[in-house]
Amino acid sequence: MLHVHAVILAGGSGTRFWPASRRHTPKQLLPLAGRPDEPLIAATVRRIEPLVPLDRVWISTGTSLVDATLAALPGVSPAHVIAEPVARNTAPCIGWASATIARSDPEAIVAVLPADHFIGDERAFRAALSTAVRAAEQGWITTIGIVPTRPETGYGYIEVGEPVAEGARKVTRFIEKPTRERAEALLAAGTYLWNGGMFFFRASVMKSAITEHLPALAAGLDRIDEAAAGGDEARVLGEVFPTLPSISIDHGVMEKAKRIAVVPGDFGWNDVGSWQVTWEMSEKDAAGNSLPAGTVAVDARDNLVRDLTTSARKAPKRWALVGVSDLVIVETDDAILVVPRERAQDVRVVVDALAKRGETGRI
Amino acid sequence: MLHVHAVILAGGSGTRFWPASRRHTPKQLLPLAGRPDEPLIAATVRRIEPLVPLDRVWISTGTSLVDATLAALPGVSPAHVIAEPVARNTAPCIGWASATIARSDPEAIVAVLPADHFIGDERAFRAALSTAVRAAEQGWITTIGIVPTRPETGYGYIEVGEPVAEGARKVTRFIEKPTRERAEALLAAGTYLWNGGMFFFRASVMKSAITEHLPALAAGLDRIDEAAAGGDEARVLGEVFPTLPSISIDHGVMEKAKRIAVVPGDFGWNDVGSWQVTWEMSEKDAAGNSLPAGTVAVDARDNLVRDLTTSARKAPKRWALVGVSDLVIVETDDAILVVPRERAQDVRVVVDALAKRGETGRI
Numbered sequence: 274m275l276h277v278h279a280v281i282l283a284g285g286s287g288t289r290f291w292p293a294s295r296r297h298t299p300k301q302l303l304p305l306a307g308r309p310d311e312p313l314i315a316a317t318v319r320r321i322e323p324l325v326p327l328d329r330v331w332i333s334t335g336t337s338l339v340d341a342t343l344a345a346l347p348g349v350s351p352a353h354v355i356a357e358p359v360a361r362n363t364a365p366c367i368g369w370a371s372a373t374i375a376r377s378d379p380e381a382i383v384a385v386l387p388a389d390h391f392i393g394d395e396r397a398f399r400a401a402l403s404t405a406v407r408a409a410e411q412g413w414i415t416t417i418g419i420v421p422t423r424p425e426t427g428y429g430y431i432e433v434g435e436p437v438a439e440g441a442r443k444v445t446r447f448i449e450k451p452t453r454e455r456a457e458a459l460l461a462a463g464t465y466l467w468n469g470g471m472f473f474f475r476a477s478v479m480k481s482a483i484t485e486h487l488p489a490l491a492a493g494l495d496r497i498d499e500a501a502a503g504g505d506e507a508r509v510l511g512e513v514f515p516t517l518p519s520i521s522i523d524h525g526v527m528e529k530a531k532r533i534a535v536v537p538g539d540f541g542w543n544d545v546g547s548w549q550v551t552w553e554m555s556e557k558d559a560a561g562n563s564l565p566a567g568t569v570a571v572d573a574r575d576n577l578v579r580d581l582t583t584s585a586r587k588a589p590k591r592w593a594l595v596g597v598s599d600l601v602i603v604e605t606d607d608a609i610l611v612v613p614r615e616r617a618q619d620v621r622v623v624v625d626a627l628a629k630r631g632e633t634g635r636i
Numbered sequence: 637m638l639h640v641h642a643v644i645l646a647g648g649s650g651t652r653f654w655p656a657s658r659r660h661t662p663k664q665l666l667p668l669a670g671r672p673d674e675p676l677i678a679a680t681v682r683r684i685e686p687l688v689p690l691d692r693v694w695i696s697t698g699t700s701l702v703d704a705t706l707a708a709l710p711g712v713s714p715a716h717v718i719a720e721p722v723a724r725n726t727a728p729c730i731g732w733a734s735a736t737i738a739r740s741d742p743e744a745i746v747a748v749l750p751a752d753h754f755i756g757d758e759r760a761f762r763a764a765l766s767t768a769v770r771a772a773e774q775g776w777i778t779t780i781g782i783v784p785t786r787p788e789t790g791y792g793y794i795e796v797g798e799p800v801a802e803g804a805r806k807v808t809r810f811i812e813k814p815t816r817e818r819a820e821a822l823l824a825a826g827t828y829l830w831n832g833g834m835f836f837f838r839a840s841v842m843k844s845a846i847t848e849h850l851p852a853l854a855a856g857l858d859r860i861d862e863a864a865a866g867g868d869e870a871r872v873l874g875e876v877f878p879t880l881p882s883i884s885i886d887h888g889v890m891e892k893a894k895r896i897a898v899v900p901g902d903f904g905w906n907d908v909g910s911w912q913v914t915w916e917m918s919e920k921d922a923a924g925n926s927l928p929a930g931t932v933a934v935d936a937r938d939n940l941v942r943d944l945t946t947s948a949r950k951a952p953k954r955w956a957l958v959g960v961s962d963l964v965i966v967e968t969d970d971a972i973l974v975v976p977r978e979r980a981q982d983v984r985v986v987v988d989a990l991a992k993r994g995e996t997g998r999i
Contacts (some may be wrong), residue, residue: 569990571982571986571989590970590972591990591995592974593655594975595975595976595979596975596979607953608956609953609955610958611956611963611974612957612960616959619934619959623934623956627954
């Protein structure tokens with residue numbers, strides 16, 4: 274897979290993992306699932322390494338996150354960080370990354386992967402990725418569709434059509450996040466997959482698709498590309514990028530282009546959406562708790578405690594939980610959160626409250 | 637009240653306020669009720685000051701607590717600290733304190749007061765104390781009986797008899813901690829008071845009572861007293877004190893002596909028995925929470941949070957509580973406790989667990 278390049282989408286700035294996640298330490302830079310010391314983005318890069326070596330890995334992120342991102346990825350070259358001056362959604366981001374890669378490798382096949390997902394069965398994931406790359410080689414813009422396991426209303430769905438390449442089928446329709454009732458029908462039908470936000474394409478095919486469906490974006494990307502070829506990228510980027518249309522690759526390209534394929538994937542995928550998910554995927558004691566080492570737990574069940582403090586101490590802090598169940602408790606150096614697991618999504622209200630107070634240092 | 641001396645019993649080493657209370661920082665040295673920056677023992681001394689000035693205040697404590705106790709009581713002279721080499725219950729403690737005071741003031745009337753109680757109405761408390769002192773002047777060993785407000789099973793009760801002095805009545809019986817059923821009957825009867833552990837007596841009367849009812853204790857105290865008069869107290873104390881009978885003043889004297897009186901007291905007394913009590917007596921927000929300043933609380937009700945950390949930080953830690961109710965959360969530099977309010981008494985199991993592990997630094 275000599276011409277396969279990976280673009281890791283690492284621009285996230287989620288608030289659902291406050292107080293661990295912050296503007297300058299978003300979710301993908303934290304070890305929120307899987308190995309306890311491996312940030313999600315490091316796992317993302319590691320798991321594709323057998324197929325895409327580090328010198329063909331590119332990181333798309335915001336300028337403010339470049340240093341922290343490189344710190345989490347020791348093997349990635351700073352020259353491979355594609356830093357957006359402002360966020361303009363995924364179509365400009367992916368279009369620019371694809372054009373950048375094509376300058377040095379016109380034959381490039383690009384695999385776009387979110388930085389902040391968890392994958393349980395990495396071998397199965399790589400098999401799906403290989404299949405998607407082969408479909409992309411044949412000119413299909415290909416996505417991996419996750420085999421759904423529940424009537425989830427938080428994801429988009431993909432309707433699967435006829436086979437078009439080995440292991441790949443035509444996408445006949447993209448469906449926005451459904452209602453609960455609709456989601457149950459989609460799950461029951463058995464011909465729908467979740468949109469996992471992974472895309473595979475020839476750089477040349479993506480360029481043509483953007484030219485056809487998003488001509489304003491294509492024109493802007495051309496200006497940046499010409500400047501980059503002439504060694505003047507930074508100036509033009511700052512001028513042009515903020516003017517690009519802010520649109521997702523899904524709405525801008527996938528829903529409009531004709532040759533869109535999907536490869537079904539069933540490999541323990543999880544988008545790590547909240548502390549609840551961290552608890553679900555943690556190793557737990559016999560009472561269902563995931564706790565710091567040494568915690569005294571008495572009549573305590575199904576709790577998640579994460580001590581992310583870094584201050585030097587003589588001895589680690591001793592946690593003691595007596596008679597509490599189903600709580601998430603997360604402590605950092607400057608904040609501590611206590612919330613029931615089932616309300617873990619409500620963490621954003623805390624971030625909103627802090628923003629309203631002007632406590633921007635804590636969000 | 638020229639000859640009235642106060643002996644503050646400050647030997648406690650309770651575990652019910654872990655992680656705030658420790659072997660070397662027991663409950664009375666912490667601001668667990670009342671003014672947020674006043675340790676319970678400092679409040680105890682302050683509230684009697686209009687009646688008993690600092691130069692007639694004596695502190696009975698263990699040798700290991702002397703420094704911390706003096707630090708909490710800036711106005712008390714180190715010469716007024718009566719430091720027990722080992723704890724031998726209240727009879728030896730009170731007997732020795734009384735003898736010590738009598739050496740310099742043979743006319744002394746001694747008021748023995750626990751260091752770790754809360755009193756809401758200090759004026760009413762001082763009135764009761766004055767009444768008890770007057771009964772003591774007339775030769776009665778007097779206690780203040782707390783007017784009960786609930787069928788409490790955690791306290792001893794006092795049966796009240798005929799009037800014997802102004803505002804004082806004879807004690808006809810002491811009753812051990814009752815069953816629930818018995819406690820309800822005692823409350824309904826209206827002639828029983830709680831034993832609040834406060835005692836008032838002439839030093840000479842206590843000496844006679846101990847001589848009559850606890851002759852072995854009297855003999856030991858005489859040896860210490862003679863040595864003290866001769867300037868050799870320390871050596872003899874270390875030799876004799878550990879051999880004194882370990883018995884409470886209640887069992888050893890109060891239940892046996894004939895002239896025992898009680899003054900009813902109704903002044904918002906509380907023995908500050910657990911974090912639950914701290915919550916009850918804290919200022920609370922509209923949702924019943926007592927929280928550190930600046931806490932973000934969303935759908936959070938009736939919680940107690942105490943941040944007792946002392947480590948230097950750039951900014952105070954921000955607490956965030958979402959959707960949790962009736963919790964006690966207490967953080968110190970080296971420990972953090974989470975427990976439902978109604979199980980606050982179970983904190984001792986944590987201390988037991990830490991002791992079993994040998995983590996004596998944290999208890």
